[in-house]
Amino acid sequence: MNEHTQPVALDKAYRLINHGPTVLVSARHAGVDNVMAAAWACGLDFSPPKVTVVIDKIAATRGLIEQSGYFVLQVPTVEQAALTTRLGTTTLASDPEKLAHAGVELFEMEGVNLPLVAGCSAWLVCRLIPELHNQQAYDLFIGEVTHAWADSRAFRDGHWQFETAAPELRSIHHVAGGHYYAIGDAIATHS
Amino acid sequence: MNEHTQPVALDKAYRLINHGPTVLVSARHAGVDNVMAAAWACGLDFSPPKVTVVIDKIAATRGLIEQSGYFVLQVPTVEQAALTTRLGTTTLASDPEKLAHAGVELFEMEGVNLPLVAGCSAWLVCRLIPELHNQQAYDLFIGEVTHAWADSRAFRDGHWQFETAAPELRSIHHVAGGHYYAIGDAIATHS
Numbered sequence: 001m002n003e004h005t006q007p008v009a010l011d012k013a014y015r016l017i018n019h020g021p022t023v024l025v026s027a028r029h030a031g032v033d034n035v036m037a038a039a040w041a042c043g044l045d046f047s048p049p050k051v052t053v054v055i056d057k058i059a060a061t062r063g064l065i066e067q068s069g070y071f072v073l074q075v076p077t078v079e080q081a082a083l084t085t086r087l088g089t090t091t092l093a094s095d096p097e098k099l100a101h102a103g104v105e106l107f108e109m110e111g112v113n114l115p116l117v118a119g120c121s122a123w124l125v126c127r128l129i130p131e132l133h134n135q136q137a138y139d140l141f142i143g144e145v146t147h148a149w150a151d152s153r154a155f156r157d158g159h160w161q162f163e164t165a166a167p168e169l170r171s172i173h174h175v176a177g178g179h180y181y182a183i184g185d186a187i188a189t190h191s
Numbered sequence: 192m193n194e195h196t197q198p199v200a201l202d203k204a205y206r207l208i209n210h211g212p213t214v215l216v217s218a219r220h221a222g223v224d225n226v227m228a229a230a231w232a233c234g235l236d237f238s239p240p241k242v243t244v245v246i247d248k249i250a251a252t253r254g255l256i257e258q259s260g261y262f263v264l265q266v267p268t269v270e271q272a273a274l275t276t277r278l279g280t281t282t283l284a285s286d287p288e289k290l291a292h293a294g295v296e297l298f299e300m301e302g303v304n305l306p307l308v309a310g311c312s313a314w315l316v317c318r319l320i321p322e323l324h325n326q327q328a329y330d331l332f333i334g335e336v337t338h339a340w341a342d343s344r345a346f347r348d349g350h351w352q353f354e355t356a357a358p359e360l361r362s363i364h365h366v367a368g369g370h371y372y373a374i375g376d377a378i379a380t381h382s
Contacts, residue, residue, distance in 0.1 A: 081378045175351055180210075181378065187373055188371075
């Protein structure tokens with residue numbers, strides 16, 4: 001963390017992923033940390049905030065989540081696009097030094113024994129809500145958000161600030177094969 | 192439909208929503224059509240392609256889906272941002288003429304008895320996979336994509352073409368309260 005890492009009120013936490021960014025999923029169990037990329041993460045409820053994320057059976061992160069009951073969704077930035085691709089295309093099984101080789105820097109927040117990825121723009125700590133049928137049949141995991149933080153240069157006062165933030169802090173949205181779009185211009189309509 | 196409405200191969204259909212756009216959800220039952228907006232739609236599987244979408248119990252569209260067993264996810268454009276907000280903030284229950292008042296133009300594709308929203312950039316016809324626990328406990332609906340089309344000016348050869356397409360064809364990504372971001376610049380990394 002740094003001085004820009006600020007808490008996000010839980011009733012605003014859904015906004016951190018409402019615009020559909022690709023995320024990094026991290027977890028820890030029995031001294032093992034891992035981080036993977038996931039394009040299929042999504043809001044599920046506002047209050048308490050819940051999320052879904054699809055995690056394939058070959059992902060080492062999946063076992064850490066199932067065993068620890070916790071995971072973190074974090075929003076990588078334009079600056080982390082290559083890192084995100086690396087984390088999404090290598091596995092801990094084939095490379096036990098995956099995180100070091102990818103150059104991931106992890107940090108912890110007080111009271112949360114989980115690995116957070118430095119340099120992201122937002123972090124959502126999630127407690128797994130076990131739903132074994134979904135997990136087995138669809139690789140679909142549900143979590144309740146228990147803590148949320150954001151980089152205050154990119155998200156503050158309950159809103160993303162991409163209009164005025166540095167372009168390299170924008171979220172990235174995976175299409176396929178390491179190709180992303182950054183989030184773009186703001187559009188306001190009357191609700 | 193128009194001459195730009197082209198079929199998308201089902202093994203590429205996930206790419207239509209992989210970058211996390213806000214979608215319009217439409218359905219038809221017993222002569223009633225409706226369309227709603229949903230920020231919480233997401234890929235679930237590649238082949239056969241499956242999707243998730245969260246649909247609140249107050250949404251009239253939900254009943255049409257439950258009764259007909261089908262729905263359509265479609266990707267609205269920058270040009271349709273105000274329309275999307277209107278469709279997301281009015282209900283068929285309070286305004287039986289919701290679609291007419293919003294100015295929605297519907298069309299059908301041959302062999303598919305469902306209302307598609309004209310002017311969108313992509314359409315995914317989905318067969319509901321009934322999962323009553325998810326629907327009741329989480330408002331979470333799962334569908335298998337049976338047909339997909341896209342506007343070939345925005346998506347062709349299995350890829351979004353936002354780099355070269357007209358800016359008003361870009362997807363929109365809802366944050367909150369009628370505020371969106373358009374999708375932005377392309378970023379390529381080595382996968």
